[in-house]
Amino acid sequence: MSFLAPTTSSSTLFSESPLARKLCAMPKAELHMHIEGSLEPELIFALAERNGVTLPYPSVDALRDAYAFTDLQSFLDIYYAGASVLLTEQDFYDMTWAYVERAVADHIVHTEIFFDPQTHIARGVPVEVVVNGISRALDDAEARHGLSSRMILCFLRHLSEEDAFATLASAEACFKTVPRLIGVGLDSSEQGNPPEKFARVFARCEALGLRRVAHAGEEGPAQNIRDALDLLHAERIDHGVTAIEDQALLQRLAAEKIALTVCPLSNVKLKVFDDMTAHSLPMLLDAGVAVTLNSDDPAYFGGYLNTNYLAVFEALPLGEETGYLLARNSLEAAFATDEEKARWVAQLDAFWAQTPAA
Numbered sequence: 536m537s538f539l540a541p542t543t544s545s546s547t548l549f550s551e552s553p554l555a556r557k558l559c560a561m562p563k564a565e566l567h568m569h570i571e572g573s574l575e576p577e578l579i580f581a582l583a584e585r586n587g588v589t590l591p592y593p594s595v596d597a598l599r600d601a602y603a604f605t606d607l608q609s610f611l612d613i614y615y616a617g618a619s620v621l622l623t624e625q626d627f628y629d630m631t632w633a634y635v636e637r638a639v640a641d642h643i644v645h646t647e648i649f650f651d652p653q654t655h656i657a658r659g660v661p662v663e664v665v666v667n668g669i670s671r672a673l674d675d676a677e678a679r680h681g682l683s684s685r686m687i688l689c690f691l692r693h694l695s696e697e698d699a700f701a702t703l704a705s706a707e708a709c710f711k712t713v714p715r716l717i718g719v720g721l722d723s724s725e726q727g728n729p730p731e732k733f734a735r736v737f738a739r740c741e742a743l744g745l746r747r748v749a750h751a752g753e754e755g756p757a758q759n760i761r762d763a764l765d766l767l768h769a770e771r772i773d774h775g776v777t778a779i780e781d782q783a784l785l786q787r788l789a790a791e792k793i794a795l796t797v798c799p800l801s802n803v804k805l806k807v808f809d810d811m812t813a814h815s816l817p818m819l820l821d822a823g824v825a826v827t828l829n830s831d832d833p834a835y836f837g838g839y840l841n842t843n844y845l846a847v848f849e850a851l852p853l854g855e856e857t858g859y860l861l862a863r864n865s866l867e868a869a870f871a872t873d874e875e876k877a878r879w880v881a882q883l884d885a886f887w888a889q890t891p892a893a
């Protein structure tokens with residue numbers, strides 16, 4: 536038996552507190568996760584070896600060491616390099632399955648997965664290979680784990696409008712044959728690529744009956760959020776954390792129940808905020824905006840969904856009821872049927888009633 540006191544008392548760890556356990560175990564949805572951003576360095580190296588792709592990093596550790604980002608662009612450069620190992624349908628399946636296991640462990644009941652076909656098409660990978668690999672893994676996730684899901688095709692905003700239209704045309708058959716592929720989004724470099732650049736593409740998507748989201752107000756001004764709503768008819772805003780610059784916009788987001796898919800660890804890693812205590816989340820919540828928490832690119836930003844919840848609740852003065860609100864917002868903002876949403880909210884309510892107050 537040892538009489539030495541532990542150097543860190545485990546009871547002081549937030550992650551082991553009753554509130555942390557409750558946040559981790561509650562049913563929730565994830566609405567902002569780029570599947571290529573779930574590629575862990577180990578899987579990048581395994582796929583590179585399987586496919587004979589040479590990486591510009593000598594080892595897993597060297598790659599991980601390169602994850603010291605200064606802004607969004609410095610991340611995107613590495614993110615697209617990592618995605619270059621994806622070639623076959625099985626690669627997309629394996630990547631998605633690895634995320635599914637993390638999602639199930641985090642008590643996610645519904646996930647909406649972003650993917651970036653243009654980065655794969657440019658390397659000669661047909662969009663069907665991308666869509667079928669991801670979708671087949673999500674079929675298995677539903678069958679084996681009861682995990683509900685949708686897929687959202689994102690246009691890369693640093694590329695041209697013409698390229699986005701060509702991508703949409705190449706994916707039109709997929710939209711018809713893959714029921715869970717329900718919408719489009721807009722990601723990549725926000726600076727210099729405002730929403731208006733894609734107004735006509737999004738109008739075509741709306742005419743096709745597709746759901747619409749857009750990254751806006753991540754690094755860019757609050758005006759980009761307004762333009763994503765007015766010019767792209769976005770139904771949710773991805774990030775949206777710079778909305779706090781504009782009081783009237785905050786009121787509009789709250790009144791129109793436009794959900795924001797906030798990604799706290801991403802924002803800190805990409806230096807949108809100096810640290811988690813400086814995050815605009817409390818101001819967004821105070822304004823009555825329907826905020827949700829998400830992991831964005833979990834393999835690059837230090838963790839999956841529950842790690843985001845823990846980081847936020849450890850750094851900010853948020854009560855248990857905010858945990859419930861964030862989970863409920865995520866379920867209600869999902870692109871799912873009213874019946875599905877009512878079922879998940881009932882599941883959350885039952886969990887809340889059964890689990891002692893933290």
Ligand code: HPA
Pocket residue numbers: 569572607614722723724750753801831832
């Ligand atoms: O956080 C992001 N922002 C913009 N584009 C992206 N593509 C992957 N992740 C991101």
Ligand SMILES: [Zn+2]
Pocket residue numbers: 567569722750773831
């Ligand atoms: Zn994102």
